[in-house]
Amino acid sequence: VKPNASFESIANVMRQRQRFAVMSHFRPDGDALGCSIAMGLCLRELGKEVAIWNHDGLAEKFTFLPGAKLVERPPKEPRDFDAVLMLDTAIQNRVGDSLAAVRHADTWINIDHHVSNEGYGDLAYIDTQSPAAGQILYELFTSQNLPLTPAMADNLFVAISTDTGSFQYPNTTARTYQIGSELIARGVKVGDLSQKMYESYPRRRMELLRAVLNALRFSEDGRTASFSLTIATTEALKTKPEDTEGLIDYIRSVEGVIVAAFFEELPEQKIRVSLRSKDPRVDVCKICGQFGGGGHILASGARISGSLHEVEDRVLAAIAKETAALP
Numbered sequence: 425v426k427p428n429a430s431f432e433s434i435a436n437v438m439r440q441r442q443r444f445a446v447m448s449h450f451r452p453d454g455d456a457l458g459c460s461i462a463m464g465l466c467l468r469e470l471g472k473e474v475a476i477w478n479h480d481g482l483a484e485k486f487t488f489l490p491g492a493k494l495v496e497r498p499p500k501e502p503r504d505f506d507a508v509l510m511l512d513t514a515i516q517n518r519v520g521d522s523l524a525a526v527r528h529a530d531t532w533i534n535i536d537h538h539v540s541n542e543g544y545g546d547l548a549y550i551d552t553q554s555p556a557a558g559q560i561l562y563e564l565f566t567s568q569n570l571p572l573t574p575a576m577a578d579n580l581f582v583a584i585s586t587d588t589g590s591f592q593y594p595n596t597t598a599r600t601y602q603i604g605s606e607l608i609a610r611g612v613k614v615g616d617l618s619q620k621m622y623e624s625y626p627r628r629r630m631e632l633l634r635a636v637l638n639a640l641r642f643s644e645d646g647r648t649a650s651f652s653l654t655i656a657t658t659e660a661l662k663t664k665p666e667d668t669e670g671l672i673d674y675i676r677s678v679e680g681v682i683v684a685a686f687f688e689e690l691p692e693q694k695i696r697v698s699l700r701s702k703d704p705r706v707d708v709c710k711i712c713g714q715f716g717g718g719g720h721i722l723a724s725g726a727r728i729s730g731s732l733h734e735v736e737d738r739v740l741a742a743i744a745k746e747t748a749a750l751p
């Protein structure tokens with residue numbers, strides 16, 4: 425792994441070049457979108473031309489983010505840029521169609537916190553200790569005297585809050601709280617933003633939860649909880665892909681459960697697997713890696729070919745191997 429690029433070298437590109445594309449992973453979460461918009465707004469403040477792209481566009485639940493309207497799906501016709509910023513994206517091709525929409529760029533910049541990120545790009549800044557890519561952007565903007573407007577502060581707060589489970593997960597540090605505090609001092613309204621993030625879900629998401637809880641099961645030792653979602657249920661409830669985001673937290677919250685697993689049936693015999701761990705000794709990034717996926721030690725995912733039952737059996741067996749090794 426090559427050493428990180430300096431914040432200074434990244435800031436130099438931001439100041440010196442003119443045409444930018446900002447992108448993040450498909451099925452974007454709060455960190456991906458918050459970072460993309462914050463970076464896009466920062467570059468606009470610097471007087472740059474900026475395209476903010478996401479393969480899946482703006483998820484409905486994030487329309488409240490200031491600047492959300494700037495997020496577009498990548499165009500069919502590729503364009504040239506001076507620099508491309510890829511944020512919160514472990515593997516370059518996880519930006520989906522956004523990659524092919526860049527015909528040429530002089531400098532590719534990769535800013536991320538996933539342990540599985542191998543440092544693609546010309547300038548890569550990977551901090552796997554950082555609980556959110558949004559925390560890295562905060563350090564970049566403030567250390568380099570880049571603009572940090574109230575609208576950008578809202579986006580960074582959402583990025584950090586959503587990736588830390590509201591400042592709860594083990595990777596949350598004193599620095600994370602300090603940054604939260606500094607963002608509030610810059611104008612973030614915590615109650616207002618939290619309500620928009622955590623208490624404004626569409627009703628169908630709760631109906632979806634009711635359906636998947638019917639498929640809830642626990643391993644014999646109680647260390648693994650899992651549930652699954654069939655295509656039939658997705659179609660019956662007319663759910664959107666983003667509706668499943670965070671449902672896994674409900675089963676992770678059970679006492680004694682170390683690993684939570686969510687299996688979602690996709691078209692063409694593909695299964696999307698999400699894994700969460702409550703104990704760093706059970707590395708779900710490693711488990712997902714056995715199936716071509718990756719992410720973080722405590723939160724990872726993979727897309728696996730096979731029937732729902734086959735994939736469930738294979739993944740649950742791989743999890744059991746790891747949890748059984750614990751005292």
Ligand SMILES: [Mn+2]
Binds near residue numbers: 455512555557587
């Ligand atoms: Mn993230």
